[in-house]
Amino acid sequence: MSALITMALYQPHEGKEEQLNEVLRNHIKTLEAENLITSREPIRARAANGTVIEIFEWRSEQAKDAAHESPGVMRVWNEIMEIAEIKSLSSLGEANHPFPNFAPYTV
Numbered sequence: 001m002s003a004l005i006t007m008a009l010y011q012p013h014e015g016k017e018e019q020l021n022e023v024l025r026n027h028i029k030t031l032e033a034e035n036l037i038t039s040r041e042p043i044r045a046r047a048a049n050g051t052v053i054e055i056f057e058w059r060s061e062q063a064k065d066a067a068h069e070s071p072g073v074m075r076v077w078n079e080i081m082e083i084a085e086i087k088s089l090s091s092l093g094e095a096n097h098p099f100p101n102f103a104p105y106t107v
Helices: 017-033 061-067 071-083
Strands: 004-012 043-046 052-058 084-087
Touching: 004 017, 004 061, 017 052, 017 071, 052 061, 071 084
Parallel strands: none
Antiparallel strands: 004 052, 004 084, 043 052
16 A cells, blocks of 8 residues: 555635635644544645645555545535635646746645
8 A cells, every 4th residue: 555645726716715724724634533644744835826735645545535435524625615626737837837836835
């Protein structure tokens, strides 16, 4: 079982940035409480268009799959989807550069 690094990208709806920050603080706590992610410190960054990037490490492919079966995790993910659009890396202008840079971001 190999760990997996994941990049989750959230573009908050207008006026919902602080609400997204609250949910993201709970997101990592929920994943940790269910032993789905490693102890590696998550990294958060912000793209020029306001998209928040959250980088964390799943314990394994099985842990990632288990998250989709967890009522607690699904509750957090549903909250995120109510206040932000889930984006792909290719949606960011920075993705067109060989060494993209992002601003550090704290929730």
